[in-house]
Amino acid sequence: MLIRNKLTLRFTVLVVGIQLFFSIFIYYFNSVYRQQEFYSRLQGKARLAARLLIKRNLLSINEKHLLAKGDLSTLSDERISIFSSDKKLIFTNGDSLHAQSHAFFIDKLKPDFPFTYTSDRFELAGIVYTYNEKYYFVFASGYDQSGFSKLENMAMILLLGNLVVLVFIIFAGWYFASESLAPISDVVQQVDSITASRLDLRVNEGNGEDEIAKLAITFNRMLDRVQQAFESQRSFVSHASHELRTPLTNALGTLETSLIYDKELTVAKTSMASAIEELNNIIELTNGLLSLTKADATFSSLTPIRLDECILDALSLIYSKYKTREIIISFPESIPADSEPFLVEANMQLLRTAFVNILDNACKYSTQAVGLTLEKKDNSTFLVTVTDQGIGIEKEQVDKVFLPLYRATNSRNFPGFGIGLAVTKKIIDLFKGTISIDSNSDEGTIVTVEIPAAPFSDNSL
Template sequence: MLIRNKLLLRFTLLVVGIQLALSAFIYYFSSFSREQRYYHRLEGKAVLAARLLIRRANLDTAVLRTFRRADLLTMHQEYIGIYDEQNQLVYGLGKSLRPLPDSVYLNQIRSTRPAHFQLGGREGVGILYQHQGRSYRVLLVGQDVFGAREFAKLRLLLLVGNLGALVLIILAGWYFTDQALRPIARVVRQVKRITASNLSRRVAEGNRRDEIAQLAITFNEMLSGLEQAFESQKSFLSHASHELRTPLANLLGTLETSLAYDHDLSEARQSTASAMEEIRRLIALTNDLLALAKADDTAFRREPVRLDECVTQALTLCKTKYPTRTIRLDFDDLPEEVEDPFMVLGNAQLLTTVVFNLLDNACKYSAGAVSSTLGYADSATLRLTITDAGKGMSPAELTHVFEPLYRGESGRHMPGHGLGLPITRKIVQRHGGQLTLASEPGAGTTATVLLAAMQEVG
């Protein structure tokens, strides 16, 4: 079901429910008020009849015979009955109480408070009247014809009013849902015009305050991310094709030259060695590209890992690769509340790769000593910093350094393919951490890794 139809249905049901509840309240209150008014009228008439027939006429048979029906009958279907203490009818005038016997109603008259009765289409009251030390029960029954007619008019009015209001509610609901969903329809139309070829277009953000505007803002932020991802992908494909084309062209040229000009074994061996070197470059580039793809995978197994052991292992690997380089490791002071230091939740092999890549970059682009420090930024965050004294990078280079296959001016003559830092940052991000670089030309570079420390479970 469309949201428009859902809103219309819920709006209609809600308003109709409120309207029916109000109509039921009016109907019940009107019925109760009519009933109370009529009972009050019956009570007054019963007291009047008792005073006239019992006190004035003293229930004298000769006097009671002189009363005509029209003298007391002022209500439709009226009945007046006076009973003595033995529930014997002393005086009766009007339509009887049948089909039920009089005793059914007389037994309910037990105090001076009037008793109320429902007798099919008629209503009645009974009172206990004291006269000259004797108790009399007076029954007075009637039918509220005029009240019933007014009540029938009220029912008709409520029925017609509710049906008419239902039509108006549906029309109003349709109008308001259309007005409420119009901004969403506008957003949908604008989104449909955005394709992969024009990701720079944006959705109108309206007043930037209501929920629709917040939706548009969120969608624009998503579009910005998609546009950036597409641009990164284009840049990656461009750099990858360039990086792959160069060794392939060199390999092809070497083999063609060997086929055409190498006539003895020594020349062929030299060409084969050159071809093998280009193949090694291709293999290294392919492995780096595969590592970059694997770094996007979030499904690797996570378990408690000691980060200091990962740093020590990476340090050993780096010293093996750069045996003449000085690489120092220091530890900051530990927070007092930490019981088992340097514990993180992640993958030991990937975290070792992170540290090794950062140390390798520091050693590759710096001829001096490399220092690393492991400690805590706070009780919940581990911090690893690796600092070199190399040439450093300009602010422009820093903005692109995490792009795959990007090579800065200072690194174009160095071996590598520009994939180490992108791989490293993605691994850190997959561990819920953050990698930042701070660098100045001629002052070296500092890499900082922040990872969430594993909390102790009591």
């Protein structure tokens, strides 16, 4: 069901429910008021009959015509019955059988407390009347023809009114639902016009404050991320194609030239060595792309590992590659007995790869000593800082170095493909950590990694 139809239905049900409740409320209290008013008239009739018949001592005459009037005070099917203190019927203007039925209620009468009773639509009121120190039980009953007629007319008016108003409520609900959803329809139409070739288009954000505007803002933020992802993918494919095509072309050209022109074994070996070097570059680039793909994948086997041991493993690999490079290491001198060791939830192989990439960049772009610091930032975070005094990075290019196959302008004379930091960031993100770079050209680089600490237990090690 369309949202517009749902809103219309809910609006109709809600308003009709309120209207029916209000109609029932009016009808009920009018019915109560009619009954109370008719009881009051019956009690008045009973007092009038008592004063007229008892005070004037006309009970023995028993002339019914004394109460048979045709004015507005006369009730429909009016019956008056008077009983003496010993519960004997001494007057009635109706049949004796009807009068005897009143006798059942004599015991319920009390002085100053009128009694009322309803049977079907006939209603009765009884009073105790005192005259010359004698008690008389006076009953008046009748049918409120006028009151019930007015009540039935009111019920008919309310019913017809509700039916007519129901039609207006349905149309009003449909109109207001359509008007309320119109901005969403506009957003949908604008989103439909956005294609892969027109990712620069954005949804109108309206006043920027209401719920529709917040929805449009959310769409635009999502489109910003989608556009960024498309541009990153396009840039990645372009750079990957270029990086793969260049060494393949060089290797193919070298081998073809060697096949045609190289006649001596020494010259042929030189050409083959050049082709092998290009092929090794291709293998290195391919391995980097595979590492990037692996870092993109969801890795579920996370276990508590020692961060300090992971860093030491990475350092051993760096020492084997940069045998003469000095790396100044700063670890905490001791760990309190009641404190946890450097435990993090991660995968040893991936996290070691991340630190190898960071340290490799620091050693590659700097000829001076590299600094590495491990410390506990707070009770839930470890901080790893790698510092070098190398060529640095232009300030406006710092955020771009995490893009796959992107290389800073001043680093293109150094070997590499621009994959290491992209892989590193994805690995750190996978372990819910953060990585940041603070650098300026020719002023060195500071890489900071923050990793959440794992819960400590004695059996974690």
